[in-house]
Amino acid sequence: MTGGFKEPVYVTRPLLPDLEKFKLRLNKIWESKWLSNMGEQHRLFEESARKALKAPYVSLFNNGTTALMAAVRFLGLKGEVITTPFTFPATPHALLLNGVHPVFCDIENETMNIDPDKIEAAITSKTTGILAVHIFGTPCDTVKIQKIADKHGLKVIYDAAHAFNTEIDGVGIGNFGDISMFSFHATKLFNTGEGGCLTYKDGCFKPGIELLRNMGIKNEEEVITAGFNGKMTEIQAALGMLNLELIEEERGKRSRLQEIYHRELSGVEGVACYKNPENIKESLQYFTVRIDEKQFGSSRDSVYEEFKKYNVFTRKYFYPLCSEYPCYKDYPSAEKELLPSAHKAADEVLCLPFYGELTNEDVEKICGILKGLKK
Numbered sequence: 001m002t003g004g005f006k007e008p009v010y011v012t013r014p015l016l017p018d019l020e021k022f023k024l025r026l027n028k029i030w031e032s033k034w035l036s037n038m039g040e041q042h043r044l045f046e047e048s049a050r051k052a053l054k055a056p057y058v059s060l061f062n063n064g065t066t067a068l069m070a071a072v073r074f075l076g077l078k079g080e081v082i083t084t085p086f087t088f089p090a091t092p093h094a095l096l097l098n099g100v101h102p103v104f105c106d107i108e109n110e111t112m113n114i115d116p117d118k119i120e121a122a123i124t125s126k127t128t129g130i131l132a133v134h135i136f137g138t139p140c141d142t143v144k145i146q147k148i149a150d151k152h153g154l155k156v157i158y159d160a161a162h163a164f165n166t167e168i169d170g171v172g173i174g175n176f177g178d179i180s181m182f183s184f185h186a187t188k189l190f191n192t193g194e195g196g197c198l199t200y201k202d203g204c205f206k207p208g209i210e211l212l213r214n215m216g217i218k219n220e221e222e223v224i225t226a227g228f229n230g231k232m233t234e235i236q237a238a239l240g241m242l243n244l245e246l247i248e249e250e251r252g253k254r255s256r257l258q259e260i261y262h263r264e265l266s267g268v269e270g271v272a273c274y275k276n277p278e279n280i281k282e283s284l285q286y287f288t289v290r291i292d293e294k295q296f297g298s299s300r301d302s303v304y305e306e307f308k309k310y311n312v313f314t315r316k317y318f319y320p321l322c323s324e325y326p327c328y329k330d331y332p333s334a335e336k337e338l339l340p341s342a343h344k345a346a347d348e349v350l351c352l353p354f355y356g357e358l359t360n361e362d363v364e365k366i367c368g369i370l371k372g373l374k375k
């Protein structure tokens with residue numbers, strides 16, 4: 001039996017800049033006594049994030065969820081919006097908290113993204129939009145989704161929380177649909193502790209989105225709409241500036257680890273790893289496998305439990321499905337029979353540890369443990 005790890009190995013660890021460099025930025029913030037409300041660090045970081053995402057326009061937020069809520073509200077979505085059940089709770093919650101009913105649509109078996117061939121059947125007279133997720137950073141079928149949206153006059157929002165740096169044929173993923181949302185949470189390849197942003201192609205969106213982000217305040221004497229507080233702080237922005245400098249090196253390390261995972265796990269019956277086509281620049285956000293219980297001899301859940309005995313803490317993203325939460329389970333679209341691929345993915349997917357600090361030997365050991373669990 002392969003031995004376990006001395007220290008716990010988590011699914012991810014945050015990228016952190018050199019502390020002394022961060023202190024220099026903090027000194028500036030302290031001197032300025034400017035902590036929030038779009039100060040200098042915010043301005044600098046917004047421009048750097050825009051370049052990194054290859055996006056025409058960016059609005060920064062204090063986290064990805066508030067950003068997504070602002071997108072739904074800004075586009076005036078109401079009635080029903082078609083979305084995926086195989087995602088983090090933030091996706092459907094951003095709709096429900098805006099008074100919009102999420103309508104769950106099944107996913108594609110391979111990419112685990114919303115199945116565009118099933119979207120049209122879910123459209124009713126109440127449908128106003130599609131909220132698709134580039135799950136694990138794998139791009140949705142943006143061409144098919146846009147065609148459906150154009151045909152039915154629907155808005156498209158992409159939840160790109162996992163897709164920082166994802167590109168299709170060299171085009172940043174934030175250029176698709178009406179608005180895209182990115183998360184900069186600590187668990188993301190690129191992080192500001194908490195944080196996120198919206199990207200969009202239409203510059204006219206900027207004032208409206210940013211009004212929502214700051215209570216609807218136009219100036220000291222005018223509040224022209226009902227907004228909330230979604231502002232990113234100067235400290236978050238400063239961390240973002242420094243973490244952006246580390247991304248390429250981190251991506252290099254993750255690419256190497258990804259190769260080792262693929263090499264070690266290829267040919268293991270019952271373990272499947274998805275590979276993006278050549279024209280996709282990957283986000284390298286997660287490394288996921290699917291465990292087929294029949295072929296592997298052990299279920300995903302038992303693999304997850306067994307890994308803990310070796311001090312390895314994998315994650316069952318995204319189990320349970322959002323359609324199984326108490327707030328959604330009674331929706332007609334939440335019926336299990338309508339979502340077979342989503343249920344299969346929720347039962348099979350396991351996210352393995354994936355971050356640059358891991359050594360090649362660590363990943364080989366994790367693969368050894370997994371192979372040892374095959375029956």
Ligand code: T4K
Pocket residue numbers: 010011012013014063064065066087088090091133159161162183184185186187195196313317
């Ligand atoms: N849409 C999608 C599709 C999303 O996946 C998310 C967030 C959102 C929208 C919303 O974006 P945000 O509002 O969060 O910006 C984590 C994250 O909190 C969440 O951002 C993320 N998705 C989700 C997939 O994962 P948990 O509850 O699994 O995190 P937690 O605390 O269990 O952390 C996982 C592991 O990461 C820990 O075992 C150890 C490591 N870790 C975590 C933190 C917070 C660290 O090493 N350091 C840390 O500071 O939700």
